[in-house]
Amino acid sequence: MGVPQRKESATTASRVFDAMRHDLVNGRFAAGEKVAINGLKEQYQVGLSPLREALNRLAAYGLLVQENQRGFRVPRLDRHELDDVAGMRRELEGMALERAILKGDAEWESELLAAAHRLKRADLSPTQVDEWERLHARFHSTLVAPCGSVWLLRFIDQLHDQFDRYRRMAPGVPAVRKILDEQHGQLVELALERDVKAARALLEDHIDRSYEVALGSCK
Template identity: 70%
Template sequence: MNKTALRVGNATHASRIYEILRRDIVNGCFQAGEKIAINALKERYCVGLSPLREALNKLAAYGLLTQENQRGFRIPRLDRSELDDIAQMRRKLECMALEQAIRYGDAEWESELLAAAHRLRRANGEDVEHWEHTHGRFHQTLVASCGSAWLLRFIEQLHDQFDRYRRLAPENSSIREVLDAQHDELVELALKRDIKAASLLLENHIMLSHQVALGSCRS
C-alpha cells in the first residue's frame, strides 16, 4: 500500500470511529468525568492507534471530550451552568433557524417534514436508539430549509451537547407526552407558516426538554 492509500485508509477509519464514538458519548456509554483509556478503546472498537487519536482529537475540538495536557482525554463532567447555557443557545439559534425555514421552505421541505413527523410517531414504543435517531432527524428536518449551513452546524453541535445530559437524566413520562404532542403541533404551525406561534412553541419545547435534562445534574 502506498502512502497516499494509507492516508486515505486512516482518514476513512478515523471518520468511522469518530461517528461511533460521538454516538456512544452522547448516548451515555461512558461515565461523565471518565478518563479515556486509549488501549481499551483500540480493543473495544477494533481500530488502530493513528485513526483513533485523530478521532479523539476531533471529538475534543467538537467539545465532546476534554483534552488534558500530556494526560490524554476525559469525558466532560456534567455541569448545571453549562446545561443552562446550552439550552439558552438552543432557544436562540433554533428559533432563528425555524423562522428562516418557514420563510424559505418549499414544497419539498413540507413533504420531508411531514414524512419525518410520521416516522417519529411510528418510532414511539420501539427501541430507544431507533427513537433517538428518528427524533434527531425530525428536529434537523424542521429547520433544514433555513438557508444557513453554519447555523445548522451550530445547532447540531448544541443538540449533541444537550442530548448528552438529557439521555443521562431519569425518564419523565408526563413531560415526554407533552413533548411528543408538540412535535405534531410544530409541524402544523410550520405548514401554516405561522412564524410567531411556531417559534413560541419551539422555545417552550426546548424549555420542557431542558427541565427533563436537569435530572442528570441532580445525581
C-alpha cells in the same frame, strides 16, 4: 502507497469519530470518566493513529476534554453548561425555524410530514430507543433544514449533541415526554400554516420542557 494509507487512516478515524460520538451522546461513557487508549483500541477495533485523530476531533467538537499529557476525559455534567447550551438552542434553533418557515417549499413540507409520521410511529421501548433517538434527531433537523445557512445548521447539530448528552443521562419523565411528543405534531401544523411567531414560541417552550428533564442529570 503513502496516499492510499493516509486516506484509509482518515476513513477509519471518521468511522471511530462517528461511533464514539454516538456512544458519548448516548451516555455509554460515564461523565468525568478518563478514557483508556488501549481499551478504546480494542472496543472500536482501530489502530493508535486513527484513534488519536478521532479523539482530537471529539475534543475539538466538545464531547471530550483533552488533558495535558494525561489523555482524554469525558466532560462532567455541569448545570451552567447545560443552561448555556439550552439558551443557545432557543436562540439559534428559533432563528433557523423562522427562516425555514419563510424559505421552505412544498418538498420540505412533504419531508417534514414524513419525518413527523415516522417519529410518531416509532417505539420508545428500551430496546428501540436508539432508533427513536435517530428519528427524533431527523425530525428536528428536517424542521429547520431550509433555513439557508450551513453554519447555523452545524452549530445546531453540535448543540443538540451536547444537550442530548445531558438528556440521555437524566431519568425519564413520562408526563413531560407525552407533552413533548404532542408538541412535535403541533410544530408541524404551525410550520405548514407559516405561523412564524407561534411556531418559534412553541419551539422555545419545547426546548424549555426538555431542559427541565435534562436537569435531572445534574442532580
